[in-house]
Amino acid sequence: MNLSLPDQTMHGSGEGCLDEDKPEVMLPCFRRNAYDEPLSSSPYSSSSIISQLLRKSLPGKRAVDEGHFYLCSADSGQEDRSSVSSKDSVMEATWLISKHIYLQAKRARVENIIRVMAGSPTSRVHGDGEKENKRKQRLPQHQEHNVGASRKPGSDNSSKDEECHRLKEQLHSMQRLLRQLQEKFLQVYHQEDPENDDGDDALDESTESRYDTLKHELTRAVSECVDRVFRKLPPTGLDTSPPQRMCPSPEINADRKAAQEQPQDDETPIKTRSLEYYEESHSPQDQTEALSLVVRKPVLTPISTPSVKRPFPLHQTPFQFNYSAPLHDSQILEHLLKYGPHSNFLPCMPAAAAMDRSSPDTVDLPWDAIAMRSKVTSGHLGHHPRPSALGPVVMDNLCLPHVKLECGEGMAELNIQEGLTPSHLKKAKLMFFYTRYPSSNVLKTYFPDVKFNRCITSQLIKWFSNFREFYYIQMEKFARQSIVEGVSDVKDITVSRDSELFRALNMHYNKANDFHVPDRFLEVAEITLQEFYSAVSASKDSDPSWKKAIYKVICKLDSEVPDEFKTSSYL
């Protein structure tokens, strides 16, 4: 059956916002591809999707392998495969993949609906259930509700509803992740692109391979996601949970308390739920800090090494996660986003990259068995000599079954994770060590997993405003204190990691003390303190706006926030 997909999805509203549920937001050149016919007769083949796509769009052969996708062959017949093509092709591929996923999933859903309807003859024939009115201009908050013919069919067909919801959720989840991936691609390119005057051949080379790897992993991940969607279609609209492989016990680092707070997904629908989290006792003192550090740890799989590989470079802050919503299946993508393609630590697809070398079409691993979720609270407030090395390590992994969660009942919208989570707050705090006055643009790029709107933006800005407030209050306080203590020379004003001031600040922005505060911040703090000291010493504080001058100085001391922070849920 050739299910031509409804095409009302093609009114690209120019450009602009990467509004969520608009998978159609594609580059023009992808809008009219020959997607109308199923790309593959076997929707369950998880790997060759991209290949098929490529083969389809370009008769030529050399496509996938080199990681170079020449997609718009039709339009750009004269396109010279010069240097630029690589970059563009990657992005295009990304978009294409995105589109493809959407269509595949959509088709899956349609099939599902049809299948369901087959069982209930009375159902309306136009079960198209999908006519998302991309009306939502702004005020994104509001729930575009869940289309779908099976919205409130009556009192039965609950399984049908669930399926639809689940599918849609997955779609959204994947779309969001894809968008993030796309952004990441762009970021990466924009970073290494501008003036490569450094002209290191070595650098170029490594960059090249980086992209290749990234691309391949993305491709694989996407394929998996698509495949996953299909696998999810229950033959009978019911249980599809594949055999679940329990995850071995996690290794818990002694110095870490474990997690708590289990998201609102308590009522996990029946089966699928295997062990969710390993709950460890956690010190009551930590309770107050709703923040939890979550670290992914490789699930022990046949191939994973016995020793737990540290999921992050020593010099780097450990990744912490905190999903405020149940994870979806597209964890591979999430992983890519968070850890990057070179993390050598693919919890979702254990060593997929590594082992996959030989068989491109491999990976038939049941997601349910691999997908896992780790969680851990940021316990201890103790001081670690090497915070960054220790990091929040304890975690637990679990085989997260697939989706569940139907938010409440009305479930006006899928779990799009609209708001900012405690993890975001934590991340923002750490970012403060680098920038005290981040522009909204910076915020946008550093919080790729956040769907920005006025509220979110203001909230983030407000956060930094609050951070600054605390910061300046501390500065003034300590400046006055040192004056009282008789410090007579500005030169005697210093800020080291041993300083009380630093302690206070660190406690505020890095409570868990698992982040290595950059030296630069110490410098900035010192300068700030000196500014306050000088001002107060000179009795400038008599002027109602004496702080303004200081603010002006400080805002110029902002520095770039490390790229690691750009990953979606870093921290």
Add this chain to the structure above:
DNA sequence: AAAGTTCCTG
């Protein structure tokens, strides 16, 4: 007018 800040409160 809108965005961004600071300041003050709770």
Add this chain to the structure above:
DNA sequence: CAGGAACTTT
């Protein structure tokens, strides 16, 4: 930290 008022800046 969120809200809101007041003010500055664009």
